[in-house]
Amino acid sequence: MTLDAVLSRIDDDLAAATDRLIDLLRIPSISTDPAYKADCQTAADWLVADLQSLGIDATKRPTPGHPMVVGHIDAPGPHVLFYGHYDVQPVDPLELWDRAPFDPQIEDTAKGRVIRGRGSSDDKGQLMTFVEACRAWKAVNGSLPCKITFFFEGEEESGSPSLVPFMQENAEELKSDIALICDTGLFQSKTPAIVTMLRGLLGEELTITGATKDLHSGMYGGVAMNPIRVLSRIIAGLHDETGRVTIPGFYDGVPELSPEMAEQWQELGFDYASFLGDVGLSQPAGEQDRTPLEMIWSRPTCEVNGIKGGYTGEGFKTVLPSKASAKISFRLVGEQDPHAIRESFRAWVTAQLPADCTADFRGHGNSGASTMSIEHPAFESARKALSDEWPETAAYVGCGGSIPIAGHFKKILGTDAMLIGFGKDDDQIHSPNEKYDVESFHKGIRSWARVLDAIS
Amino acid sequence: MTLDAVLSRIDDDLAAATDRLIDLLRIPSISTDPAYKADCQTAADWLVADLQSLGIDATKRPTPGHPMVVGHIDAPGPHVLFYGHYDVQPVDPLELWDRAPFDPQIEDTAKGRVIRGRGSSDDKGQLMTFVEACRAWKAVNGSLPCKITFFFEGEEESGSPSLVPFMQENAEELKSDIALICDTGLFQSKTPAIVTMLRGLLGEELTITGATKDLHSGMYGGVAMNPIRVLSRIIAGLHDETGRVTIPGFYDGVPELSPEMAEQWQELGFDYASFLGDVGLSQPAGEQDRTPLEMIWSRPTCEVNGIKGGYTGEGFKTVLPSKASAKISFRLVGEQDPHAIRESFRAWVTAQLPADCTADFRGHGNSGASTMSIEHPAFESARKALSDEWPETAAYVGCGGSIPIAGHFKKILGTDAMLIGFGKDDDQIHSPNEKYDVESFHKGIRSWARVLDAIS
Incomplete structure (x- = not known):
């Protein structure tokens, strides 16, 4: 069976995939600091070359700020667009890092092996989960499972000033059946999640x-x-x-939460006591008649x-x-x-x-808020695929924060977006000592292979 | 009559008195800034020499901070202590001054002649009103009208850290029948005031x-x-x-305001509309059943x-x-x-x-607050004397601010304090372009001559 062969290939290729990610992490593509402008170009060039090595028609596309990377590859089946960003947060305060932020390496920790370095989780590591899934698929099958557009941004950490104009100017080129966004996290370390509500x-x-x-x-x-x-x-x-x-x-x-969603959230068994306890709090302080998950996701x-x-x-x-x-x-x-x-x-x-x-x-x-219409069949297919890969059933979750890109896909391109990611709460994104679990990277790649298989 | 001769002498000597004040104002005795430590010594030396020129036994007295100046002169009659301070506020922001803050001079303005310079009103000019009154008295009579202790501080603008210990250590020397403090203002530009309540x-x-x-x-x-x-x-x-x-x-x-005091305050006809209007306000915003003067003086x-x-x-x-x-x-x-x-x-x-x-x-x-016991006969004597000098009858007033020295005289020395001053609301004390009206200086000197005459 094709999927099994692809998953095997992913397992066998993990060391090489990690080396490629580490190579990309070495480029200090800090978008908000003009001193790193050339490094943002270098990161974009690296991605163009990597996509081209998979036979993808990829180019670096200028904007008034840092460039976009756009790649296309045709194949039968539905058309998916994958979004990620190659720029990273600044590293201050540097003295709080245990190693140089752009000298990434694998570390063994009490909680398992991690890839340590700026951008490992947000978002280069997550972005590469999808690229590596495609690489494995291509290696096994000689082609990709469906028509794919790759869309990488270099300004996400500095307010995405060029994103909306670029999407508007290239709307026809960027339209697809569904957009996949890999910039979020697992619900809990063993439970994958698809974000369906963004505040x-x-x-x-x-x-x-x-x-x-x-x-x-x-x-x-x-x-x-x-x-x-x-x-x-x-x-x-x-x-x-x-x-x-x-x-x-x-x-x-x-809106009131649907009874189905409320029940599903109930089943998640959200440990709000430790969520609050981690920061020295004990009591949910929001609307008195709402659950903690409602307070942060749907209210x-x-x-x-x-x-x-x-x-x-x-x-x-x-x-x-x-x-x-x-x-x-x-x-x-x-x-x-x-x-x-x-x-x-x-x-x-x-x-x-x-x-x-x-x-x-x-x-x-x-x-405004974004609510994904999970009626799109890709959602249920993806949820099943993720549930096959991880120990726990995948959950539809909310997200207390705001990820405007999802709304842009809907508003500008008319495309539903599906947010799937493998980050963990302790990844220290935006902070010193950022890391990405090797497990997140490995199972993330495998997850995308399963999702592509399911929705193709 | 002695008083008339003294007042004439004051009038004749005004130009020289102003020159002496300008000489003192040239010394940048900023107490809060260690860079001006030597200048504070210079100002104290200047005052010691000036008091000595009047035959007063004056010395500079060390403290852990800037020195005190203490002078004594014996004479028949009651014993009064006069307090003022020779240190001044910093001058920042310097660029808002129209002339160098320590290059004082007389200026003609639309509202009359003023002495412009840091410390002219707070408190060197006010301090010198009393010294000049003594000088005129001495010139006319060869002696002073009563026993006087001069007590000048150099740390008033930096929290007076040495004041209480110095008063405690020298309590016997500083005891008097009444303390006169010249660091307050007129009630309105033609109405002299004796402060009887300090919050x-x-x-x-x-x-x-x-x-x-x-x-x-x-x-x-x-x-x-x-x-x-x-x-x-x-x-x-x-x-x-x-x-x-x-x-x-x-x-x-x-306490509730006494009916007598309430009536006197009523008669002052306080123009709260322009007091508030000057700063862009129109409505008293305090306790709804209180008058504006109560709000700032007695509540x-x-x-x-x-x-x-x-x-x-x-x-x-x-x-x-x-x-x-x-x-x-x-x-x-x-x-x-x-x-x-x-x-x-x-x-x-x-x-x-x-x-x-x-x-x-x-x-x-x-x-805590200080309330002066106006039963002391010096209060009513001083009020009459001030009323003789100024166009309007002198008023017993409150003071919204806190002048701790008055409480110290009572608590440490058991002496009542009488606060009389000639500053005006527009003197810009603590601000750029500080000034003291020549009229305040002139009539201030004359006022002290009258007060000394009345209480002796």
């Missing part, structure tokens, strides 16, 4: 101004409006006693990410500040409309302002 | 800690406790809807002087911070006990903490 994100920077200048509290204390107090009152009013957000209309478009939130006002240095200054400001963000779900929520939030704040206070608003981020 | 000050730095590290709001948002929200709720609860502080026992020891307050937490730089970071903190200060009146209020505040905060949150407290400042 959206809306940011608002709110500044309250009272007096025209900072005042001395000895002179004005007691009689003058204090914008820190006004801001605190507004923030305190954002949630009611049950943890619900009080902004009018905030819950418009928030919208309002959080304050930063606040400042007055004197914040050492010691004391009895100042009554002129201004106080906060950065407030909303994670959105379902059909919540970021524009409507922004307007409602601003009106709600403005209506509460006491005399002599004004509010200024500055918008940041503005993306 | 105390209590500072608390409150830090709320949730998780053991900063969290990503994509991963934990909705389920993890956010200390900014907890802190905001605490701050929002510090005042009720009528503007009263809610901390249990906070108003213990807060206690609770203010937030600074707040910070999470990401406060440019742009947005969706962090859930581990910590959030605020600097909170209380202005105290009457017999309010700072220790009891600190304890009550801490207990009140701690009782409100949700699960998984801790609070850390750091105390700053801790001084």
Whole structure:
């Protein structure tokens, strides 16, 4: 049987595949730092050459920033697009790394063998799981199981400024039956996951101004409006006693979880006690009538990410500040409309302002949630394929964060996206000593071989 | 009549007196900056020499910091002590000064002639009003009207670390019948004032800690406790809807204003509309059933002087911070006990903490209010004397700020203090382009001559 032969080939080729990944990890393709611009080109060239070695028609495509890599190979069967990114996070603080971040190597640890180095998990290692699956398939069969478009970005860690324009300009070329994205993690170390819900994100920077200048509290204390107090009152009013957000209309478009999904999540047995315990917490602090998984995957939130006002240095200054400001963000779900929520939030704040206070608003981020339509048959096929590879049945999960690319595929290309990845919570992505388990890499490659087989 | 001759002498000597002040203002005696240590010595030496030229037994007295200047001269009549400080505030930001801060000169402005330079109002110019009054008295009469102790400090702008120990060690030497302090202002530009109430000050730095590290709001948002929200709720609860502080026992020891004082304050016709209007405000924002003067002079307050937490730089970071903190200060009146209020505040905060949150407290400042006993006959004598000099009757006023020295005289030496000064609201003390009106200097000197005459 073809799949078994491919899986064997993957097992036999693991050492060579790891060497190839280590080769790619040596290129310091830090996208946010202009000093590494040439390295981003080198990483793109490396990928073009590697894809070409598989007979794929691959090219490096210029953008105003770092290049895209796009490759096509034709074959019978459905057309899938695979997305990953070759750029990596900066490495600061360098002194916290146990080895040079771009001198990757295999390490034996108490929890098993890992590939240590910047980008090993996010996202070069994950990207290469798919490429290696294709390499094995080609080695065994001389061709690939279906028509595939490879689409690698080099700006994911710096806000993807070129992504939407590139997708818009090359929409016809990038259309496919389904998009596969490998930039997420396992649910738990033995349970593979397909992300079907991504929360959206809306940011608002709110500044309250009272007096025209900072005042001395000895002179004005007691009689003058204090914008820190006004801001605190507004923030305190954002949630009611049950943890619900009080902004009018905030819950418009928030769907209830389907009974099937709720049951499946229940079966996951999410260990929220250790999830919270790892960071020194014990109690879920969100809406009181929701489970912890709902709080982070399927419910919208309002959080304050930063606040400042007055004197914040050492010691004391009895100042009554002129201004106080906060950065407030909303994670959105379902059909919540970021524009409507922004307007409602601003009106709600403005209506509460006491005399002599004004509010200024500055918008940041503005993306709705993405919900994948798991009715697409590829989802159930992929879920079965993943379940065959891993000890536990694959789960449909949510993701508390925002991965805008999934929404772009739907909005710009009309393509559903399936997010499958093999990272683990302890991979230290964006932090010193990033690693990718050899098991993630090995079983990740095998997983893609099974998924390609299943959906072809 | 002696007083008339002294006043004439003051008028005739004004130019020379101004030159002497300008000479003193040229010495950059910035006490908080070690780079100016030698200049503080120079200023003290200057004062010692000037007092000695009046036949006063003056010496520079070492402390662990900058020196004190102490001078004595004997004469029949009561014993008064005069306090002022020769150190000045730093000059930053230097670029906002219209001339070099230590190159003082007389300037003609639309509002009259001013002496421009750092320390002109706070406090060298005010200190010299008393010295010049003594000089004129001595020139006319060959002696001073009463026994006088001069007591000049060089650390007032840097927290007076040596003051209390020095007063304790030299208590017998510094005891007098009444202490005169010249470091305050006129009530309005034509109305002299004697401060009879000084608010105390209590500072608390409150830090709320949730998780053991900063969290990503994509991963934990909705389920993890956010200390900014907890802190905001605490701050929002510090005042009720009528503007009263809610901390249990906070108003213990807060006296009601006597009907006489209330009536006198009423007669002052305080123009709170322009007091607030000058800084862009229109509404008194304190306790709803109190007049604006009560709010700033005779009522206690609770203010937030600074707040910070999470990401406060440019742009947005969706962090859930581990910590959030605020600097909170209380202005105290009457017999309010700072220790009891600190304890009550801490207990009140701690009782409100949700699960998984801790609070850390750091105390700053801790001084009760001072209320002068205006029964001392010097008060009414001085009030009449000031009323004779100025167009408007002198007022007993409160002071929203805290001038701890007055309390020290009472507590350490058992001496009542009378605070009389001639500064104006627009003197820009602690700011660039500090000035002292020539009228303040001139009529200030004349005022002290009248006060000395009246109480001798």
